[in-house]
Amino acid sequence: MRLQKCWFCSSNIYPGHGICFVRNDSTEFRFCRSKCHKAFKKKRNPRKTRWTKAYRMARNKDLSQDLSLTFEARRSTLPKYNREALTQTVEAMRKIVQVRQKRQASHILKRLAKGTEMRRLADVRSVEQELHLVQAPHATRKIYDPDTKRLVAGADAAAAAAKQQRLDKRATAKAAAEARAKRAKLRAKANAALTLDAEAMETEDA
Amino acid sequence: MPRKSQLKTKNRPAADLDQVAADLASPTRTRDLLYRQPDEDLPGAGQYYCLVCARHMTDRQALLEHRRGKPHKRRLKELGDKPYAQAEADAAGGLGVYSRPAVGDKRRRIVEPLKPELSLPAAGSSAPIEPAATPAKAARLVEQPMRTGNKDL
Numbered sequence: 001m002r003l004q005k006c007w008f009c010s011s012n013i014y015p016g017h018g019i020c021f022v023r024n025d026s027t028e029f030r031f032c033r034s035k036c037h038k039a040f041k042k043k044r045n046p047r048k049t050r051w052t053k054a055y056r057m058a059r060n061k062d063l064s065q066d067l068s069l070t071f072e073a074r075r076s077t078l079p080k081y082n083r084e085a086l087t088q089t090v091e092a093m094r095k096i097v098q099v100r101q102k103r104q105a106s107h108i109l110k111r112l113a114k115g116t117e118m119r120r121l122a123d124v125r126s127v128e129q130e131l132h133l134v135q136a137p138h139a140t141r142k143i144y145d146p147d148t149k150r151l152v153a154g155a156d157a158a159a160a161a162a163k164q165q166r167l168d169k170r171a172t173a174k175a176a177a178e179a180r181a182k183r184a185k186l187r188a189k190a191n192a193a194l195t196l197d198a199e200a201m202e203t204e205d206a
Numbered sequence: 207m208p209r210k211s212q213l214k215t216k217n218r219p220a221a222d223l224d225q226v227a228a229d230l231a232s233p234t235r236t237r238d239l240l241y242r243q244p245d246e247d248l249p250g251a252g253q254y255y256c257l258v259c260a261r262h263m264t265d266r267q268a269l270l271e272h273r274r275g276k277p278h279k280r281r282l283k284e285l286g287d288k289p290y291a292q293a294e295a296d297a298a299g300g301l302g303v304y305s306r307p308a309v310g311d312k313r314r315r316i317v318e319p320l321k322p323e324l325s326l327p328a329a330g331s332s333a334p335i336e337p338a339a340t341p342a343k344a345a346r347l348v349e350q351p352m353r354t355g356n357k358d359l
Contacts, residue, residue, distance in 0.1 A: 057297075
């Protein structure tokens with residue numbers, strides 16, 4: 001019994017299954033089922049079709065380049081029956097399958113670990129680069145508190161800033177009032193002089 | 207996705223990508239395809255052949271126009287990859303040693319050969335083109351590097 005591999009998905013083709021297309025240059029294309037045959041006719045590329053073995057191997061999603069995968073072979077001559085060799089082979093097959101499963105599992109774990117590490121690094125990067133979205137840069141600035149005569153940060157700084165703002169406002173208002181009073185004084189003085197002048201003119205006329 | 211009629215076996219293209227890759231890899235085959243005896247059954251008497259698309263064009267203008275088109279460029283790009291074959295399917299399925307095909311930047315860049323007299327600017331549309339390869343011309347074609355970065359080959 002000869003098992004063929006599907007041209008598209010690389011699965012085994014057992015006798016009586018699948019279909020074979022022979023191109024006019026006598027190249028054979030064997031397919032395990034109509035799904036693969038249709039994909040071939042639609043000119044899908046097995047390397048780019050996610051569910052094929054060729055895709056998974058090309059992207060290193062499955063274990064490759066491993067000694068436990070090299071036991072399958074196509075032989076052109078039948079080995080002669082030998083009871084001892086047969087029992088040994090059957091025993092070896094069991095062991096090889098175990099080893100292969102173990103290695104495939106560790107391959108997957110290794111890939112997953114890499115993903116975890118990459119996500120961790122991405123998080124670190126995001127904290128370094130995007131902290132300003134969470135905490136405003138001004139929030140950490142230190143401000144002079146006139147009462148305690150110290151530089152303060154955080155909530156104290158906010159309070160100090162508000163206090164300073166109030167003081168500034170008061171000072172501004174005071175300065176404005178003083179300026180107003182000064183202007184009124186000057187105006188009164190000028191008015192007084194004007195009245196004096198008028199009185200003097202009246203007396204001269206008289 | 208190709209049209210439904212194109213999926214029929216009788217409407218398959220003259221050559222699949224792996225066959226074209228084999229044509230391009232063999233200088234003698236390339237020369238034979240480009241410089242063939244005039245054949246009145248072929249479009250343009252078989253003198254205006256696009257190696258990459260395995261198609262005969264009617265004249266020089268049509269060939270140059272075709273080479274500017276998207277289907278041709280897409281096929282050229284696909285040719286940069288190693289052609290997929292049963293051996294790769296076998297190896298991926300555990301039969302034989304699998305070697306990962308080059309992808310992305312490692313992909314080869316193919317520049318398809320063109321008859322030198324076709325790439326020259328047109329002296330006149332009725333300018334005769336020599337049908338068969340002279341030995342000098344054939345030698346020149348073989349000497350040309352087929353996989354270089356030179357666009358204006």
